[in-house]
Amino acid sequence: MAFEKIKRSENYSEWYNNLVKNADLAEHAAVKGCMVIKPYGYAIWEKIQQQLDKMFKQTGHSNAYFPLLIPKSFFEKEEKNAAGFAKECAVVTHYRLKVDENRKIIVDEDAKLEEELIIRPTSEAIIWSTYKGWIQSYRDLPILINQWANVMRWEMRTRLFLRTSEFLWQEGHTAHATSDEAIAETKQMLEVYAEFAETFMGVPVVKGVKTENERFAGAIETYCIEGLMQDGKALQMGTSHFLGQNFAKAFDVKFQTKEGKLEYVWATSWGVSTRLMGALVMAHSDDDGLVLPPKLAPIHVVIVPIYKTDAEREKVETLALEIRKKLEALDLSVKFDNRDTYKPGFKFAEWELKGVPLRMGIGPRDVENGTVELARRDTREKSVIGVEGIDTYVKNLLDEIQEAIYKRAKDFRDSNIHEVNTWDEFVEVLDTKGGFISAHWDGTADVEEKIKGLTKATIRCIPLNNKPESGKCILTGNPSVQRVLFAKAY
């Protein structure tokens, strides 16, 4: 487990890559831009999934599954959506291989598909072509469906979890009778995402609306949650789109109203991906490894026994197992690390690397005194606690850690939102401090592009809780009615 420690302050992206690998979250796969999510990383993803899935179901959604492959003719129906994703689509052109004279496997040219199939970069096309068959009457609405799936986007530049060619996500696709209902759904799911990010991931987010430039291809309006990472760069953590009637029109999905009129269906789609894993790593972790919020940690407490003789070992183990039982009765996940092949110090370092929120050390001394040593991963504080009532103590402490992690991230975020009023200030803050920059913009896509070209900063969103405020665009001096949030982003 010996590995080179890389400091965040020295090389943030190297730190990130190393941490993802060393903490056993994921590694690069044989294919460019693809990753293998390892068991420990996948366990975290499963916690994310379980919680989100619960929240989706609580808001009335059901899971279903649609196919990976989309006929090209379906894909091209919603023009903007197709154009937006065209550059990053993998295409299936043949359905068979064969063995050639050199005993090499080659594509069988005789097995060329009549129509090419697109590997889904997102599923609106295949889903709306299906919904067409499901919707005739207002009685068939709303349709509230989510799917857990993989998608593929052939990105030029990839990064583990943050942007991989193939990634796992969930995509909700809903169909409604009215525009208002669809908009309400879009906003509801944004709230679900925000609550998940803050309460479970411990990552504070800004809820907002995307500008036209940053909007999902095919959407009328894209809502988003934006987080801030420790290096001062923003990360889009989830999006919820109001699709209007764009897809209904593209796929000719109409329903008959109570009054007997034929109308196009209103749509939404919303998604979060394994990118959230990247957010989790970048928001909380330190130079010693991961720091996981208890609510998403696969292991809440790791018990490390300390002993010399077999007799000591037995006593320590008895106490450890007793405590584990108590903790498990409170629904806590406990790892008793009784590997005899590693020394305690090694284990301490390893579990810190993996971000386990609480470590419990139990040695002969503790057995004698009726105590254990508890070490918090987030603050590195250690304390000796009596065994009596340890279960509720630990449970409360985990809640406290969850809070503390969120608070630390929120303090960081809040102190990194800078209001600026001039172009010079904008450039300087961007270069020296990073973070979110709240500034006036004249509302034109053209100016947004120019700013991006000059500084690499993009408008992350127009915050939902924005107060109207008249001012002058930092670049052009044109009048502006509100501030927007700029940042360099992943």
Next chain:
RNA sequence: CGGGGUGUAGCGUAGCCCGGUAUCGCGCCAGCAUGGGGUGCUGGAGGUCGCAGGUUCAAAUCCUGCCACUCCGACCA
């Protein structure tokens, strides 16, 4: 797509300029000691040197071509 880097044991590497059958560390296996913050010692196993071709008595090393991955940009719901 532009620029850089890498490809040698499970991982990380030295060797390449100057050709002679591969170095070191971690990990792995065995044993003994050790055990409250990454343990020490001893012994051991493990290699088509990315692929193909060429030069040569001899290629990890020189030449040609190819491939892959990665990092930094451009791009990116």
